[in-house]
Amino acid sequence: MIVLIWVAVLIAVLALYLRQVYSSFSRKGIKHLKPVPLLGNMAGILIRSRHFAEDISLQYNSFPKERFVGSYMFILESILLRDIDLIKKIGVKDFEHFLDHRPIFSSSDTILSRILFALEGQEWKDMRSSLSPAFTSSKMRMMVPFMVEVGDRMIGSIQKKIKNSESGYIDIECKDLTTRYTNDVIASCAFGLKVDSHNDVDNEFYAMGNVAATFNFRQTLKSIFSGTMPQLAKALKVEIFTGESKKFFRTIILDTIANREKNNIIRPDMIHLLMEAKKGKLTHEDNKSSDEAAGFATVEESAVGQKKINRVWSDDDLVAQAVMFFIAGFETVSSGLSFLLYELALNPDIQERLAQEIKETDTKNSGKLHFNTIQHMPYMDMVISESLRMWPPGLSLDRICTKDYNLGKPNENAEKDVIIPKGTPVFVPVLAIHRDPQYFPNPDKFDPERFSDTNKHKFQASAYMPFGIGPRNCIGSRFALSEMKVMAYQILLHFEVSPCEKTTIPAKLDRKTFNLKLEGGHWLRFRPRN
Template sequence: MYVLIWSCVLFVTLNLYLRRKYSYFRDHGVNHLPPAVILGSAAKTILKMQHFVDSVNKLYFTFPADRFVGNYDFVNPSIIIRDPEVIKLIGVKAFDHFCDHRNFASKSDPVFAKSLFGLRGQKWRDMRSTLSPAFTGSKLRGMVPLMQDCSKNLVRYLKTEVCKSEEGYLDVDTKELFTRYANDVIATCAFGLEVDSIAEKNNEFYRIGHRFTNLTFIQTLKMFTLFMFPFINKIVDVNVFPKDIIGHLKRIVLDTMANRDENNTVRPDLIQILLEVKKGILKHENVKDDKDAGFATVEESAIGKGAIKHAWDDDDLIAQGILFFVAGFDSVSTVIAFLLYELAVNVDVQDRLRREIDACYEKNRGKIDYDKLNQMTYLDMVLSESLRKWPPAPILDRECEKHYNLGRPHSNATKDFYVEKSFQVAIPVWAIHHDPRYYPQPARFDPERFSDDNRHNIEPFTYMPFGIGPRNCIGSRFAITEIKIMVFDLIRHFELSPASKTRVPAELDPSSAFAMRMLGGHWIRIRIRADQ
């Protein structure tokens, strides 16, 4: 009897609690879709029935006239922005109100807590200002030869494998293959290590990256729980990443820095930059910070150009090295995989790109550097369109720091909506990139959208592959350069076409939930060019 009574009490209490929580947007006049009990708006994603991009798209396109709409993260209300003017407000004009990401980092977890991604407020501003000189065009010019070595190594491997094949071609899952390329680039450009993940498939550096980016069920559960309920870390520290992996990367960074310092070795990589930061000799360059890596490159704000005053300890600097490793390991290979799929299924685009690449190679007698690479207009158009159609970060998050009036959510609303402190705001990059109001026939792969004649038609704050405002991606130049080098070498040597396993049209895999993966894998067919 007591069990029955208490069960009834708990049921009634939970029911009243959920009713109160799920009435939030109705009470505030904000349109939303009915949430699932407990799981909120992400129920189908959590159950792996629908990719989260598709969940957000449904909400975005259901209310086409609204400036912003309501979303429930489990039981917590959040806002999804639809209007470019409101995006500008959140990302730039009212940046002081929305300068931070969700606070879900554990103090004992340096991957997020002390990294540029996890830092908040003034500490983030200081670190951004400290690191921004590391990603200028002049710094990248020195890294390009290191990237080219990794790219050429992969081309040699593919040529060897194609020649071994009786069919005269190779069917490749590009995601796995180019993760190895990205791993080698990070190893050499960030940590000063020479790693060959193609020949040594199970090398230690690759295994570390694989463990970081292929989360176990328990790790995913921890991350998702902290993402939705960040207050848990105020009660107890929850570490998502294994301490042994973090410890190993720490040792690599510290040992390399100590060795460089002892032997007075200078190398154009991230370790060198961290050494200069530690010694207080890294300075901002007095050069115009233009979009020299291509259309998608984000510009550094005044925050990133401020004077460097803060003194950082080893843990602060190590956290940046680890973040750079984690961010570059997966995201770059994802962009390359989707881009190569589009080239494989759009032969006319591939042929035109090859003609530009061949012309550039012949004109410069094979000597391709940072500046020559970024003078290739069609290559930049192709990459820009791929980032439009398949953005590596399909949603951006911000947390409100101060009470703020967002105005009325739609024309029928009777009152303004006020965002409270700690309220979560999301910008649906994928949905906006696929909105026909901004990009006609959004499912079509059309690099001409980014030609000199057409790019001015792109409405501000509707193209955000590397984020917006002062909190944009600091490594956009690095990523774009790394991708262009690989695509340049691949298209110069090979012809791409759909493989038997290639799904056309491509779809996101719902079982991957939050990761950007194609249903059925990222398969393409590679042949050596007939004129090679």
């Protein structure tokens, strides 16, 4: 009887506590969806009834008249931004108030806690300044030949399979295809290794990369836990990388560097650039190469990244940045490429127009594909830009409020401003904004003409953010765009891509993963182009 009384008391205390917690937004005049006790607004993701992209879109679309809305991450308050001007203000003008990302890697993780994305404050500024010269257009120019070499092996593998088929075509799971392509590109450009994942399907580099870069449900939960309870995650030593994968990448990177230093080997790849950065020899170019043709989606480097910094790099720093390059390139670029192929297959008229531009460009350049080739193809850039609008791999951006901040009024009828305290996470729902008809009319239509010279100035540029906003935008946008253009060029030069019986139509996201992926896979049909 006494036990039952104490249980009842504890339940009552918990209920009163949760009632107090979950009434906070209402007291402040902030709209929000009804939370589930203890789970907050995370329930849909945790029980897999909604994909993360669907969840943030639901919160965004439920309150069309609000400048920002509230969201409970378990019992932690966070803010979902809706107003484009407020997003721009927070991301650019008042950047110092939102300098850091929400922690998603435990500080006990010696590699992931040291990647550029995870660093905070002045330490992040110094690392960004050290790394940004490695990602200019002139540096990317040197890496395109490695991408082409990887693409040639991919094309050869597909052609061989089609030749051996009785039907004259093959059906390919394109997420697997693009993941193997990006894996081999990163192996070449970042690690100086020659890997052929299309023919050597079970090679160790691909296997380790797939484990490290693909966030399964368990890894997602660890990430959410580290973000909401960082101190406890540190105490429990929560790590997303396995010890085996960390040892694998550390050994490859440090052994490669040691071999190059011993034998004076210079290869114009990311390992070389990181070695130069560690020595303080990587500097910004005085005569900045023109980025006019780099692509509409390309983001500019801010003054933060252009400062000259002399800092001492540890081995962990160097390994971490190489791993960051791998994770970012492996999953996000492969996701962007798989959805690009999906949209081209479903829109054959657009595919044919792009294929014609590729064919004419290839003839003009006598079959040679280099950096200048892909940077001067206007329709290619329009198609890539539209694909990144519809399917941005970075579904949501996040920042942590580092100083108390006045968000202003949540809507035009509100009587008082909302001031969020230091430590409050804020989110920018990129995919939801990209699919908002007030910014992009008929948003669910794949329409590259939005980005033509005639039309691209008609929409609000700050509503388009596939590579983020402000000084903390994606440092590798030029690399990612080059990679996407090279692969699209090579595939459409040789193949027609079309839906098959296993193609997911209409698109439906796989709720089993945090990553952007179609339920049932990205199956498409490849046949030789006449």
